[in-house]
Amino acid sequence: MTSLSESGMPRKRPTMKNVADLAGVGVKTVSRVINQERYVSADTIARVMRAAEQLQYQPDVQAGNLRRADRRTDTLGLLVGSVANPFSAAVHRAVEDAAIQRHVAVFASSLDDDPERERASVEAFLRRRVDGLILTTIQRSQAYLGPQLEQGMPVVFVDRKPNGLIADTVLTDNLEGAARGTRHLLAAGHRRIAFLGDSEEIYTAKERKRGYLDALRLEGVAPDPRLVIENLGEEAQAELAVNELLALDDPPTAIFSAQNLITIGAIIALRAQGASERVALVGFDDVPMASLLSPAVTVVAQDPSAIGAIAARRIFERLDGESEPARDFIVPTRLIKRGSGEIRPA
Amino acid sequence: MTSLSESGMPRKRPTMKNVADLAGVGVKTVSRVINQERYVSADTIARVMRAAEQLQYQPDVQAGNLRRADRRTDTLGLLVGSVANPFSAAVHRAVEDAAIQRHVAVFASSLDDDPERERASVEAFLRRRVDGLILTTIQRSQAYLGPQLEQGMPVVFVDRKPNGLIADTVLTDNLEGAARGTRHLLAAGHRRIAFLGDSEEIYTAKERKRGYLDALRLEGVAPDPRLVIENLGEEAQAELAVNELLALDDPPTAIFSAQNLITIGAIIALRAQGASERVALVGFDDVPMASLLSPAVTVVAQDPSAIGAIAARRIFERLDGESEPARDFIVPTRLIKRGSGEIRPA
């Protein structure tokens, strides 16, 4: 057993020099062994390894990278809404899985829709010389990243298009996904379909609304402005919105909710009003435990794992020299029919 | 607009020397300004700031820390089950919130119950010279961290007690929580209460089982070994286990499920058997959307945010010089009555 209290003065960490002295070789030889370069005799390798083992030597990557030609830190910065949010967490996980294969570690940071925090986090990443950046942004403009792009740092935007600069972007097919969900309700016979969306400022929200409107138009259904409620930030607001909708003279027979938390708010409200078996509901973005609710919730699911994987792949491609112009990667959605979206109008 | 394709040769990043030259001062003066040291004239500060601004200078923390006395990297390593798992994600978020206040960035890594990955991740953290480590471990022994502890690196274990060394640990009160959940079922009149647990190797699983058994014993109920099913790793296994239980001649009237996914498996099975309104269920660890299920799920909730916050606080205390012996921090649970746990025996 080793404990903190037993230890005397904290020993200094062993350096490459220490290992070299103990092994009776020069530092560069140790460096060669540690980095598995060629042209070292088996015997020398063994001696160095033994010395390193004995001293519990851990190479210092920061010091190494300081002189190394490419100055890579084998580090990535990931900025998401919140690491505690399931969508972000899935993106994070996918990025991590891609990164670990290249021995790259990832810094993750939550920004909580706070523009101040976006800048602060990005600067913190930059000071730490991350090799690349994967960002969900909130700021009005990302032009402040221009210099990094020019210096050749790979930057991939995720889930939102950047403003003020051109860079690789990975996006859910919000437009088609929302249209698809809406079409699904139209196909079930609904004509009065409400739209619940979040802040009009958010790119994804705008796209989803557009998809909803497009689908209606294509079917020759005139959108009713009273059925379109936006700027719903959280569950409680969505609940209120649904209550209002149901109180209309000619209430909607179906609801398309364009975001996760809004869908949950809608479920709560529909249930409280005893309308959950009567009013159809399709949500954009999957909801946890959706299949265990009654009715089970039909959703247009995003694929956060794919988003994270594509973003990471792109970063590494660019790090490996890919230099084609910035591109948008569109990730398709998947309609998951579970019940709530298959309710027909009375 | 700035784009990748417009840029010519990637320019080299500006260094402190560049700023110094542009401002017409020595490097040390720039260093003083950047680090906000005293004894620099207001005029000089202004000149340096202007030059830094103009060159878009970003200090390189790695280079700085190389020579700095305390050798801090302002970096933390966090190892959790999976960043995509809600419990871990909440811990992560709490750690991040504490870290950001001190301008500390956190590396998060998922270990997926893979001992190999545990070692690899910890080594990756160590090579990057993190200032501290917050770990959910899986390996049989963590003795390999002994040298780090001796060197004075703060290490806090979370959710599991380490083996082979003594270090600060933050734990849910598994024993009392499980006992509490079990007592809740006993108080409702149940005498045949099943226990569903995961791998017997896991510390928390052992504690929860002990809590269950203690509660039964204290009430004078002899535990029936046929009602105790362990080593349930995932939902599907839990479902099978519940099916077996319900097929007994004298089936349980209540179930205490000792883990998240197991609880979900139990819900699915009970519902499939039409038993969810008849057999009581209390789960350890909260379940997403629990209050929207029917019946809503009664749980003994953990407090992952508190766990993360305490772990981070401890790391920083130690970094600030605290040297008291390693301690266990026990985080209480909370019984949330929602319905499934209040069903009485027939």
Add this chain to the structure above:
DNA sequence: CTGAAAGCGCTAACAA
């Protein structure tokens, strides 16, 4: 208040 020189731990370039 300011700057020159040394050196942090490592790798690049070159020499042996």
Add this chain to the structure above:
DNA sequence: TTGTTAGCGCTTTCAG
């Protein structure tokens, strides 16, 4: 196959 020297970008030390 191995070692030596310089230098990465910064902070420390110490002298102006």
